[in-house]
Amino acid sequence: MNTEDVARVTGLVKDFRIPGGKALRAVDGVDLAVRGGETLALVGESGSGKSTLAKLLIRLDRPTAGTIEFEGADITALRGAALRRTVRRRMAMVFQSSSTSLNPYQRIGDVLAEPLRSHRVGDAAARRAAAAEMMERVGLDPAFAGRYPHELSGGQRQRVGVARALMLNPSLIIADEPTASLDVSVQAQVVNLLQDLQHDLDLSYLFITHDLGLVRHFSHRVAVMYLGRLVEVGDTERVFADPAHPYTATLVSMQRDAEHRIVPVGDVPSPIDRPSGCVFRARCPIARDRCATDVPPLTETAPGRTAACHFPGELRPGGADLHARTPAAPPLADPILTKSG
Numbered sequence: 001m002n003t004e005d006v007a008r009v010t011g012l013v014k015d016f017r018i019p020g021g022k023a024l025r026a027v028d029g030v031d032l033a034v035r036g037g038e039t040l041a042l043v044g045e046s047g048s049g050k051s052t053l054a055k056l057l058i059r060l061d062r063p064t065a066g067t068i069e070f071e072g073a074d075i076t077a078l079r080g081a082a083l084r085r086t087v088r089r090r091m092a093m094v095f096q097s098s099s100t101s102l103n104p105y106q107r108i109g110d111v112l113a114e115p116l117r118s119h120r121v122g123d124a125a126a127r128r129a130a131a132a133e134m135m136e137r138v139g140l141d142p143a144f145a146g147r148y149p150h151e152l153s154g155g156q157r158q159r160v161g162v163a164r165a166l167m168l169n170p171s172l173i174i175a176d177e178p179t180a181s182l183d184v185s186v187q188a189q190v191v192n193l194l195q196d197l198q199h200d201l202d203l204s205y206l207f208i209t210h211d212l213g214l215v216r217h218f219s220h221r222v223a224v225m226y227l228g229r230l231v232e233v234g235d236t237e238r239v240f241a242d243p244a245h246p247y248t249a250t251l252v253s254m255q256r257d258a259e260h261r262i263v264p265v266g267d268v269p270s271p272i273d274r275p276s277g278c279v280f281r282a283r284c285p286i287a288r289d290r291c292a293t294d295v296p297p298l299t300e301t302a303p304g305r306t307a308a309c310h311f312p313g314e315l316r317p318g319g320a321d322l323h324a325r326t327p328a329a330p331p332l333a334d335p336i337l338t339k340s341g
Helices: 050-057 080-088 108-118 124-137 142-146 154-166 184-201 212-218 236-241 246-253 289-293
Strands: 005-017 023-035 039-043 065-070 091-094 172-176 204-208 221-226 229-235 299-302 305-307
Touching: 005 050, 005 204, 023 039, 023 050, 023 204, 023 221, 023 229, 039 050, 039 212, 050 065, 050 172, 050 204, 091 154, 108 124, 108 142, 108 154, 124 142, 124 154, 154 184, 184 204, 184 212, 212 236, 221 236, 221 246, 229 236, 229 246, 236 246
Parallel strands: 039 204, 039 221, 091 172, 172 204
Antiparallel strands: 005 023, 005 065, 221 229, 229 305, 299 305
16 A cells, blocks of 8 residues: 555635525544555544535635645645546546436447547547456446346445546545445445455545444544544544544444444534534543533544544443543553443
């Protein structure tokens, strides 16, 4: 794996204006990097800002503040031809719904040739040949080039979506819940395909998902978002084995049986009316006075691990009273998360 960053965002903010003159802050001061050849999983509840962050990174939307770098270049303010030349040919997206992301009136061969035609790559014959070659690479019969999307299964359509993303030889693919609408067996096939392509083509992935089992199987690192902010980033296995942030601990515990889950109290606060201090404090079982007044910065808690918590590691596996205000216990090798209350 190439340890150099293929993409990096710094201080990224995105506000949306809503009726009444208020602002909804969907992304709030995010610092994050995707390394060359890695899969970085981005997880969090619906409304946490994951998809908005992805759209900012690929420049489908413009940030309110902050910077975006891609392959060493600042792309924050690029527009027009410069954006097409620098970003559109080297960064691509695979969408969640293959049924709505493909033009129902285009044959599959035309769907795959369109990125080449848009960027004036090759002639018609070369584009058809490139489309057929890419279909074979993603496990589709080139004869499907003459079919329409509705004539393919969901898994086949998602392979078309992956093939389309690869047509211009990108270095980074943003996959936004690419397996969510597929059956479990088909999900495994698509994930295995993505892994094979990553190995063969040295691709980097930003992989957005709610499926923590998939995260653990597929990603090298994981970034956890809550209410527009990153709360923890680190090596996937280490984060799952010993989560530093209380919110991460609750997510990881959802893979346990009901008796050993940590369930946050209350509902996610409104991004229009954010809590003071730590955004998770109102639902956190170990919150205390400092959490209400001071915003915890994303700081290193261990080599290669960062968390935005004043008391990292206190809500952790091991059976201690979740509401105790005692120093954190040593990490356990084979953790079992305890339930709250």
